[in-house]
Amino acid sequence: MKPPILIFVACGLAFAATAASASGPGTPDAKHLQPNAPRTVTVSETDTPPVVRAGLLQSTLILLPDQEKVANVFAGDTVDWVFDGGHVASRFVSIKPKLANSTTDVHIISDHGNEYTLQLREVSGDDDPHFDSKIFITPGDKAAKDRLAELPVFVPAAELDKVKQEAAAAQAAQAATLKAEKSQEEAYRSQYPGSLHFDYTWDKPKGKELGLQAIWRDDKFTYLRGQFQETPALYEVKDKKPSLINFDFSNGLYTVPKELDNGYLAIGKQKVEFHRTEEAR
Numbered sequence: 001m002k003p004p005i006l007i008f009v010a011c012g013l014a015f016a017a018t019a020a021s022a023s024g025p026g027t028p029d030a031k032h033l034q035p036n037a038p039r040t041v042t043v044s045e046t047d048t049p050p051v052v053r054a055g056l057l058q059s060t061l062i063l064l065p066d067q068e069k070v071a072n073v074f075a076g077d078t079v080d081w082v083f084d085g086g087h088v089a090s091r092f093v094s095i096k097p098k099l100a101n102s103t104t105d106v107h108i109i110s111d112h113g114n115e116y117t118l119q120l121r122e123v124s125g126d127d128d129p130h131f132d133s134k135i136f137i138t139p140g141d142k143a144a145k146d147r148l149a150e151l152p153v154f155v156p157a158a159e160l161d162k163v164k165q166e167a168a169a170a171q172a173a174q175a176a177t178l179k180a181e182k183s184q185e186e187a188y189r190s191q192y193p194g195s196l197h198f199d200y201t202w203d204k205p206k207g208k209e210l211g212l213q214a215i216w217r218d219d220k221f222t223y224l225r226g227q228f229q230e231t232p233a234l235y236e237v238k239d240k241k242p243s244l245i246n247f248d249f250s251n252g253l254y255t256v257p258k259e260l261d262n263g264y265l266a267i268g269k270q271k272v273e274f275h276r277t278e279e280a281r
Helices: 142-148 157-195 204-210
Strands: 007-009 039-043 051-054 060-063 070-075 081-084 092-097 103-110 115-122 134-139 154-156 200-202 212-217 222-226 233-238 241-244 248-250 253-256 262-267 270-276
Touching (some): 039 115, 051 060, 051 092, 092 103, 115 134, 134 142, 200 204, 200 212, 204 212
Parallel strands (some): 039 134, 051 115, 060 134
Antiparallel strands (some): 060 092, 070 103, 081 092, 103 115, 212 222, 222 253, 233 241, 233 262
């Protein structure tokens, strides 16, 4: 199935209408109109559009299925009829006739791509004074019903603007975070050399024979670098007692997650002790 094509449409559906008098020749005597109970109409592309009974200067609310929102509305007569879909994306369309005995049609397109057509008739001249106050629309075609379970294909303009604003805000926040992290990293790099201390001593001939080249530390770690034919074991010495310690080793570099005062490297019988100078402690 091809991916849906987004068509951006405005959700403010109020049609401009010129004022029209509801009185004059052909207008029936004033009658007290009464609202019907809400009812459901089924709309199918192959059937005649259902008739909605509208009352003069009375509002009839049309509701799409719960899964849908109004994307656009087209009407035959926007002079004698008022159509309003509100100013935010919703499932509601309000209709109101301004001229007695008038008729028109309305076509509602949902954000799922379904199309609903209704026939509207003003009924104040009928013997029956009841008009439809609320109409629930349900699709009668299988394809239309299936589309209710799919993602919307139309995005109302108001929702699109909101998404754009949220995306812009998220990008700005991410940029600010990256800038702050970069500033911290640059500050750390500029200050890092001053935190390095090369204050260890060891027997240089023995160290050279084993492959040891340098030992230093910063405020958190101890580092030993060398060129070793085999990786020596690393011990820490405390209270004259040696113990193996955890470390990372890569490309000849030991990284110990602590500051060492005393220790040694050993391969078999070869051993190189190292110590921090007393002045550095």
